[in-house]
Amino acid sequence: xxxxxxxxxFNKLGWFLVTLVFAFILNFILxxxxxxxxxxxxxxxxxxxxxxxxxxxxxxxxxTELFGTNKPMxxxxxxxxxxxxxxxxxxxxxxxxxxxxxxxxxxxxxTIALQFPAIITGWLIGNTLGALAAYxxxxxxxxxxxxxxxASNFPAFGMAxxxxxxxxxxxxxxxxxxGYGFDLIPRFDWRFIWSVIxxxxxxxxxxxxxxxxxxxxxxxxxxxYELNADYVKYARFMGIKDRKIIGYVFRNAxxxxxxxxxxxxxxxxxxxxxxxxxxxxxxxxxxLLNGVMGQDYPLISASTLMITxxxxxxxxxxxxxxxxxxxxxxxxxxx
Amino acid sequence: MKHxxxxxxxxxxxxxxxxILVAILLIVIIYPLVIPDPPLAIIAQGxxxxxxxxxxxxxxxxxxxxTLNLEGAAAKRIASRLNSDDRLAMKEWLVAVGIPEDEIDIxxxxxxxxxxxxxxxxxxxxxxxxxxxxxxxxxxxASLEGLLATEAAIIAVKNPTTxxxxxxxxxxxxxxxxxxxxxxxxxxxxxxxxxxxxxxTELIAAARVSLQIGFVAGIIATSxxxxxxxxxxYIGGIVDDIIMFFTNLFTVIPGLVLLILISFSIxxxxxxxxxxxxxxxxxxxxxxxxxxRAQVISLRNRDxxxxxxxxxxxxxxxxxxxxLPYIASYVVMAMILQISSAILAEAxxxxxxxxxxxxxxxTLGLMMNWAMxxxxxTLGKWWAYIPVLVTIALITxxxxxxxxxxxxxxxxxxxx
Numbered sequence: 084x085x086x087x088x089x090x091x092x093f094n095k096l097g098w099f100l101v102t103l104v105f106a107f108i109l110n111f112i113l114x115x116x117x118x119x120x121x122x123x124x125x126x127x128x129x130x131x132x133x134x135x136x137x138x139x140x141x142x143x144x145x146x147t148e149l150f151g152t153n154k155p156m157x158x159x160x161x162x163x164x165x166x167x168x169x170x171x172x173x174x175x176x177x178x179x180x181x182x183x184x185x186x187x188x189x190x191x192x193x194t195i196a197l198q199f200p201a202i203i204t205g206w207l208i209g210n211t212l213g214a215l216a217a218y219x220x221x222x223x224x225x226x227x228x229x230x231x232x233x234a235s236n237f238p239a240f241g242m243a244x245x246x247x248x249x250x251x252x253x254x255x256x257x258x259x260x261x262g263y264g265f266d267l268i269p270r271f272d273w274r275f276i277w278s279v280i281x282x283x284x285x286x287x288x289x290x291x292x293x294x295x296x297x298x299x300x301x302x303x304x305x306x307x308y309e310l311n312a313d314y315v316k317y318a319r320f321m322g323i324k325d326r327k328i329i330g331y332v333f334r335n336a337x338x339x340x341x342x343x344x345x346x347x348x349x350x351x352x353x354x355x356x357x358x359x360x361x362x363x364x365x366x367x368x369x370x371l372l373n374g375v376m377g378q379d380y381p382l383i384s385a386s387t388l389m390i391t392x393x394x395x396x397x398x399x400x401x402x403x404x405x406x407x408x409x410x411x412x413x414x415x416x417x418x
Numbered sequence: 419m420k421h422x423x424x425x426x427x428x429x430x431x432x433x434x435x436x437x438i439l440v441a442i443l444l445i446v447i448i449y450p451l452v453i454p455d456p457p458l459a460i461i462a463q464g465x466x467x468x469x470x471x472x473x474x475x476x477x478x479x480x481x482x483x484x485t486l487n488l489e490g491a492a493a494k495r496i497a498s499r500l501n502s503d504d505r506l507a508m509k510e511w512l513v514a515v516g517i518p519e520d521e522i523d524i525x526x527x528x529x530x531x532x533x534x535x536x537x538x539x540x541x542x543x544x545x546x547x548x549x550x551x552x553x554x555x556x557x558x559x560a561s562l563e564g565l566l567a568t569e570a571a572i573i574a575v576k577n578p579t580t581x582x583x584x585x586x587x588x589x590x591x592x593x594x595x596x597x598x599x600x601x602x603x604x605x606x607x608x609x610x611x612x613x614x615x616x617x618x619t620e621l622i623a624a625a626r627v628s629l630q631i632g633f634v635a636g637i638i639a640t641s642x643x644x645x646x647x648x649x650x651x652y653i654g655g656i657v658d659d660i661i662m663f664f665t666n667l668f669t670v671i672p673g674l675v676l677l678i679l680i681s682f683s684i685x686x687x688x689x690x691x692x693x694x695x696x697x698x699x700x701x702x703x704x705x706x707x708x709x710x711r712a713q714v715i716s717l718r719n720r721d722x723x724x725x726x727x728x729x730x731x732x733x734x735x736x737x738x739x740x741x742l743p744y745i746a747s748y749v750v751m752a753m754i755l756q757i758s759s760a761i762l763a764e765a766x767x768x769x770x771x772x773x774x775x776x777x778x779x780x781t782l783g784l785m786m787n788w789a790m791x792x793x794x795x796t797l798g799k800w801w802a803y804i805p806v807l808v809t810i811a812l813i814t815x816x817x818x819x820x821x822x823x824x825x826x827x828x829x830x831x832x833x834x
Contacts, residue, residue, distance in 0.1 A: 098666075101667075102666075102667055102670050102671070105667050105671075106671050109671070109676070109679075110679065113676075113679045113680055113683055232815065232818050232819060232822060233811070233815050235818070236758065236762075236811060236814035236815045236817075236818050237807075237811050237814075237815075238762050238765055238766070238807070238810050238811070238814075239766070240765070240766070240769050240786065241807040241810065241811065244790075244795050244803060244807065245807070247795060247796075248795050248800075252795065252796055252798065259796060346669055346670075348670075348672075349669070349670060349671060349672035349673060349674075349675075350672070350673065350674075352672050352674075353672055353673065353674030353675075353766060354766075356674065357766055357769060360769060360770070361769075361790070371678070371770070372770055372771070375678075375682065375770050375771045375772060376771060380682070383678065383679075383682055384679075387675045387678055387679055390672060390675055391671055391672060391675050394670065394671070394672050395670060395671075398670055
């Protein structure tokens, strides 16, 4: 049995590495696919309004060096890869003389602490509601379904804005922006921790609310499908207790939902980034926005790479856990 | 075909979603025919004018006057200039300078004003009062002047030669104009935005462009997804492996990341609505590929397909006649979802400042972006963003409702 799981694990690990390399290549190649000299284009955009010719030339040189545009494409790729592996993403344009690595380092913790708990909470609540809707039917289903459809189609930033206006601006229960009070210095005391907790609420719940709807709809369909399956009818004929059958049904319905979560992570991360932007939460999403606003290419490139890597790691983790939960995987791999 | 359509239009959810979508489409098509104003014309000087009917002041002076003796007109006039907060503040001042609290009645305007006029002195120092508060009282005092006046106001015109003011007409407090007789009255149902543009006209143009982006992106994504899904599912083998490799790859890599990278690389100048639509279409085909492939694989070994193969039909013929009709409903459903998610993708991209360039056409995402940049949400200017959100939600909601309806028609297990 364990041998079967090991095979599954290495299969997934291999797939993870391939995707990682590919994502890295895409991150490298997309800006270069555009016609013209990418460095010249980037510098031209960055140097808008700069009158200092030496400054422009210095930027140009730094980027020619970072990307190595005067060398063949393959060599460029290895230079870029070597720099990235060393954690060298160059200097940020909009926050000079801060390095991109530093900006990423200070924001990545916020993003991880916000997004993963929020997405998982949303997933759990959504699945519970979906399962209840499938089982209870009638009134609960009639009310929950339209709300779920509406909520899952409501744009992520819309949910964030509405929560902010209601609970932040009108009721003034929670602060509307930032990760902690603007008058505080990060340190370990109650005032700071309390400030972080209150700032955490609105972005957290806006991500949770957005992810509930879609999960509830998916779980409801799966559970209804399973409830009508032959084995349920058979079990009923056998006189097995309802409670026990329900246990099996929801376990079976859960499995595709876990794969669904793995596949939807990319989309969900996108929505969660937007929530960060609306609340000016100091995570990667907000850093990315600053990059776009400041025409800061190194920052954008590094942020997108980080987001992709985080999603890939999360995805990999879910699939590894899935192998433990679903007995069929071990069975199939062992054959 | 006819039977299928009949069935589809018997689904309550589908009809509801379909009617919302048709209503939006009709508004988007008809409104510009009735009101052909350019959507991005700047009409207002200043930001965020409230929704309402704007009556030209100059024209209403010239317009014929009617005398209406309405009860409570004076009270309303005073109330509009002296709200309850101001009354409380006046009481606070009077108490602070030593008037007994029971002598002050903030509801009795005449009495309150009389007390105020006798006791207010801007030079009085009150302990603990900030300078800002003192300035507020000075402004309040200035605005109270002539509050209880009953005389008519005089409209005067400057004599061009002498420069002296000459009386032109007199406006009594009971004078009214009929809004229909005023030459210039402009209805702004949703006010103006941060640039001073009519929000309603802009919103309808934006909805049109966003729908166009959605349809173009949806059609591109569906055709790529369908083609690849058919190839992967029907041919199988190495073709299937290659296509599935890329499909799995793009499923895992966040779509927004690809969109951001591509949009930024294209650059502001070349980023039109069509370009954005094409980019969104090119980065969202893989869901359709996955769904179509799964369907085709389950169909591939059905008897009628095998029969067709034995009869020597070409692959194209088999796909078109023996496979496509069976998956048509899935493809339509996938396309509806693609369209609605493309509209959301455009909005997400625009929020980041990577949407279509801003000078020619508005999109729903851009309107949201502008409102956010100018802090409409924290300033309480709801008309600049709530209608946009509602429009986006209505479009995507109607499409998903249609999709759920279709799902229930074609997938009997899900029926109630």
